Amino acid sequence: MDHKKRQSLQLGVTGLAGLAMTSEVQAAPIKTPFTVASTYIPIVNSKEVFPVRRVYCIGRNYAAHAREMGSDPSREPPFFFQKPTDAIQYIAPKTIVDHPYPSLTKNYHYEVELVVALKSGGKDIPIEKALNHVYGYALGLDMTRRDLQRFMGDQKKPWEIGKSFDRSAPIGPIHTVQQLGGHFTKENISLSVNGQIKQNATLSHMIWSVAEQISKLSEANELFPGDLIYSGTPENVGPVVKGDLIVCQLDRLPDLSIRII
Ligand code: MN
Numbered sequence: 421m422d423h424k425k426r427q428s429l430q431l432g433v434t435g436l437a438g439l440a441m442t443s444e445v446q447a448a449p450i451k452t453p454f455t456v457a458s459t460y461i462p463i464v465n466s467k468e469v470f471p472v473r474r475v476y477c478i479g480r481n482y483a484a485h486a487r488e489m490g491s492d493p494s495r496e497p498p499f500f501f502q503k504p505t506d507a508i509q510y511i512a513p514k515t516i517v518d519h520p521y522p523s524l525t526k527n528y529h530y531e532v533e534l535v536v537a538l539k540s541g542g543k544d545i546p547i548e549k550a551l552n553h554v555y556g557y558a559l560g561l562d563m564t565r566r567d568l569q570r571f572m573g574d575q576k577k578p579w580e581i582g583k584s585f586d587r588s589a590p591i592g593p594i595h596t597v598q599q600l601g602g603h604f605t606k607e608n609i610s611l612s613v614n615g616q617i618k619q620n621a622t623l624s625h626m627i628w629s630v631a632e633q634i635s636k637l638s639e640a641n642e643l644f645p646g647d648l649i650y651s652g653t654p655e656n657v658g659p660v661v662k663g664d665l666i667v668c669q670l671d672r673l674p675d676l677s678i679r680i681i
Pocket of ligand 1: 477478479531533562650652653
């Protein structure tokens with residue numbers, strides 16, 4: 421086997437194992453019939469950008485939200501789902517970014533969430549070491565086609581179509597833990613629509629802390645640098661229509677604003 425062939429075979433294996441695929445593939449002499457875009461999120465006050473590997477989301481992580489979704493907010497094990505990496509829609513601070521009302525839904529909901537960005541990963545990460553893997557944080561929206569999520573759930577079918585669609589993950593820039601002066605614990609998180617407060621809670625109301633989320637998720641999947649975790653939304657989710665302005669706020673982070681078009 422010649423050198424080039426062996427190199428690309430090794431890369432293929434590396435790719436299957438999910439190890440640092442993007443950078444190695446870019447550096448390698450692999451030819452592709454077309455290019456596929458990678459997803460990056462700006463990092464505040466940095467020339468570097470954050471490369472996104474996977475987008476995980478936790479479900480029903482605030483008791484009052486679990487109740488409004490019709491479930492019992494006990495400490496049963498948390499559950500996670502994923503959005504495709506290219507569902508990320510970057511929202512620069514001090515701008516109002518157009519967000520198209522998606523297809524197929526008549527009940528399009530906002531969910532404001534703290535987003536955790538990982539710089540390292542592993543399997544079975546202990547809770548007490550979990551925060552060492554956090555690179556930084558951002559403010560995000562887990563946009564949801566609620567009617568489709570409910571319809572599929574009622575039929576005991578996967579509700580992916582309600583959660584994992586184009587631009588379903590608006591997000592602001594990433595702030596490093598150092599820039600923030602520490603991790604998030606009990607800050608205020610809120611969301612308004614057309615100037616009216618809809619969601620308003622503190623992060624201390626989370627059922628599972630960020631450290632617990634990382635630890636639990638690492639039991640199901642090995643985590644890697646570039647993984648994002650949307651950490652769940654507080655109560656009072658609700659619908660928006662075309663023309664609505666959503667503004668999200670989280671202490672220590674810039675506001676995130678989108679206009680539904
Ligand atoms: Mn959510």
